[in-house]
Amino acid sequence: MKRYEDSYLYRLRHSAAHLLAQAVTELFPGAKLSIGPPVENGFYYDIDFPSPLKEEDLPRIEAKMKELAKLDQRILRQEVSLEEARKLILDETIPGMGEAVAEYKLQLLDAIPSGEAISFYDQQRTDREGTLHRFMDLCRGPHVDSTKEIKAFKLMHLAGAYWRGNVKNKQLTRIYGTAFETKEELEQYLVNLEEAKKRDHRILGKELGLFMFSARVGTGLPLWLPKGATLRHVMTDFLQKEQVKRGYEPVVTPLIGNTQLFIKSGHLANYREKMYPLMAVDDDEEYALKPMNCPFHIEIYASQMRSYRDLPVRLAEFGTVHRFEQRGEVAGILRARGFTQDDAHLFVRPDQLVSEFIAVVDLMQAVLKKLGLTNFRARVGTKDPESDKYVGHDDNWQAAQSAIESACQKLDLAYEVSPGDAAFYGPKLDLIIKDALGRDWQMGTVQVDYNLPERFELEYTGEDGKPHRPIMIHRAPFGSLERMIGLLTEQYAGAFPLWMAPVQVQILPIADRHNEAAEALRVRLMDEVYDSRPVRVSVDDRRETLGKKIREAQLQKVPFMLIMGDNDIENGTVGVRSREKGDLGAMTMEQFLAQLVG
């Protein structure tokens, strides 16, 4: 698969950014342009306006862009020398150029390493009178061929952005926009965006009582409320069972470790900036919150002699790790400072690498399928052939890369190869999920590691009676539990599938006199098993009207409601309402249980 950076869409959005700059130049004389790249869902341009811009100005700019786009300006690349470039940037006769607005472009020009090509993109058209109109911008490109191709775009919103991302510099105005190849795609994107707002996991997380944050507890540290904690439990329980079936062994390791461990693993040397401050007890005793589980699993592997027959050893843990993300990078449960990885480390012989890799990816596919995430692809990070920063023998790397690719092929998994995206210690595979709204989420990951077994001098005794070094595979199908729950909340807009729902059945006694029977039913239902787990059931015994209870259960997206009144208690039935199908009428418990399972 093609990378976004190499796609037509990427070029189109880049050209849309230039079109935006051209429109601004026409509408706001004196506006100084800086940079305008394509980004994940569109593009932006950072501009120093002579007077503050308002959101209300965007439609006017957009209209001007439309007008300019239709003019079918050719977009031409022009390579020049440093000398010529400086002259062009200061040329008052070319729109976008001239000394008055050149401040940032000159700095950009100075930052281009000598020897590198300097290029401008020139939007040209000749009008009916034969006059040449142009707009030029210093830019590496590439771009589309004509502004006519920019048909489906929209300016989204404004933001502030410091020049070169440095708070000491001036704050510029960033105009965000998006562009697509067709109007239909743009429409869909805008509709999805509206829908995404409604599905925002931060809003739903609060409404559904999944998690909360507290300033007193600290930044990036979610507190999981009863329903969220239950959801976590359901998900870990499911994955645990799936893993045990596939020969994984669960372990539980400490949340902190002596710094000796992280010196040995290299984390203290290479990962220190993401670690919380160390806890020094005295000169020779110091602890750190673990940022990763690997060194602990290695200690378990190394705690006993291993023979070639014992391998693969697959140690799995729902391991809570802490990473000190910058305050600005923390984002709800999608990027928390304390989070739980569905981690495992496989210690394998070289001859097991391919089959174990395939088995890992197969597990990940099975997991995603069960979660209802069926639209995903893989990105295979391989060596940058130019670089020599990698550890491990070339033939090992070759074996690992072909193991990864053959796993994808064998499992019919779409993948793109991304050279240079490997870790320094081995190649990897990332899973990218497309959600119900067409957004990409980078989730689970598998990495092959030759480095840690070396650092910790891990061994197994081979069939030849001699010591050999195992290879490690790191993997996490969810990625993190927090992030996956964030994704699933948005994917399902909070209406989790039955097996996942924190409350599967809510019993609604009509009046206080039905509460006792409702409670008895709750306890009885808890002894039933659905999908290998006890049924999760609650009672709404508040003194509210039935109508209100139903509405609230509906808002809470509970899959089944059981209504209990006088008749029901007399007849031994319940009134069943399904989240999807509405009122299903009175049923006996046996009938309902059949409904639940079916």
Added chain:
Amino acid sequence: MKRYEDSYLYRLRHSAAHLLAQAVTELFPGAKLSIGPPVENGFYYDIDFPSPLKEEDLPRIEAKMKELAKLDQRILRQEVSLEEARKLILDETIPGMGEAVAEYKLQLLDAIPSGEAISFYDQQRTDREGTLHRFMDLCRGPHVDSTKEIKAFKLMHLAGAYWRGNVKNKQLTRIYGTAFETKEELEQYLVNLEEAKKRDHRILGKELGLFMFSARVGTGLPLWLPKGATLRHVMTDFLQKEQVKRGYEPVVTPLIGNTQLFIKSGHLANYREKMYPLMAVDDDEEYALKPMNCPFHIEIYASQMRSYRDLPVRLAEFGTVHRFEQRGEVAGILRARGFTQDDAHLFVRPDQLVSEFIAVVDLMQAVLKKLGLTNFRARVGTKDPESDKYVGHDDNWQAAQSAIESACQKLDLAYEVSPGDAAFYGPKLDLIIKDALGRDWQMGTVQVDYNLPERFELEYTGEDGKPHRPIMIHRAPFGSLERMIGLLTEQYAGAFPLWMAPVQVQILPIADRHNEAAEALRVRLMDEVYDSRPVRVSVDDRRETLGKKIREAQLQKVPFMLIMGDNDIENGTVGVRSREKGDLGAMTMEQFLAQLVG
């Protein structure tokens, strides 16, 4: 129930310590006595010997003690003035006294606060010739009446002990002994001690693959191996289900918190010495590993408006906490630095306190019963009537104490009241379990708390529409998961009951050609449910003889073995062996499943 300190046994052991001192004085002239108290399972005496004592000397001392005991020496209390005491201690004519051996006794005398009674215990007898023999020791007492009562005792072992526990002081020789009222009790104790060695959870924990420690990971930080991790999971899963049935709601809260939280809760002021060093990010952002879960649960309670109808709110968490125990106090998984509490906090109205307390103790009893721990009693810690350190109104305390006592009575739970054992914030109940070897283990606890709701200004809206303050109940039926697993390992000598066993069924294929069928059976069995959880099953597919596989499964104390050979595969049967009953013959899977459940 009587406290140990008030018992006859306690006095008897104290007198046995004096008897030991008398024997040493006779056998080792120049030996300087220091202190000799009764302790949990016996007594000791710390003595400064003129030349090193060896374990081989103990039988000789024990023989001398027996001889002296039989002499029926009366043990008399004698109260004296400071002046007289000094004179007595220096009196060369009395055995045990005299300047040459007075060093420690004089220091002990000086340490007695002025105004406090100074007493000696004098062991006297008059021989046939009418001569008075005596042995005196400075001692607060009390003692038994005659050395004749000390019939069943034994010297156990030697240890070093610094005078006054200070490493800067001289190291004395500590002689440990034990004593009982009857020879039978002593015999049973010694048998149990041998048995206890075999059951030592540290040894069994290693043999059964439950947990390990690593110097590189750090002191007091257990790593749970696959079987131990599974055992943890089974236990938490069981308790979670039991709790949800009883209206608890699970939560998951961070492992660390901003120090602001612990300042508010008072932990930083009152519990700092048990906390790991703080992690300061910058001047206004600092974190601490949580030593307790309470403040986090309070944040959840406080995150929304609560009405009197919402109470009680019962928040439960298997919360991992960290406490910096001194290195010498750390003891395997019984006292770790990182451990998991089966914690919950109940926020209740005053009128709910009694019923909620009863429900908590009922849950704890149900839990212990399920764990097979049926021999337990309660210790109720109440206010010290002399002290004014307690927070909260007297009538609240009265209500709480009578709630605790009436819970014990209603639930037919034996209890002793221990005045002065309450926390400063409320009375409490501790559960003390007697294990299979007759040893006491202090485990679960319930505490009533008026303090934290006050500090955090917790509220609920009463029926009167006005704000009221809830009461908190802290409780942990296991106490800690680690400690409970330690106890259970020793209780069952590793042969955990079926529902608890990490591996319930082990499949033993006879030869390699049976491995595939064994693996298929494993996966099939995992879809069966026993005690609301998937059956836990493993395959021993090593190339070992069946005999060896059976022996090892027996050592691993697996409840059921399923042997698979040619005939079995052909006939669709398995050869079943039970841990307790041995060979049960060939069965179909249906027959075996009936056996498993039955």
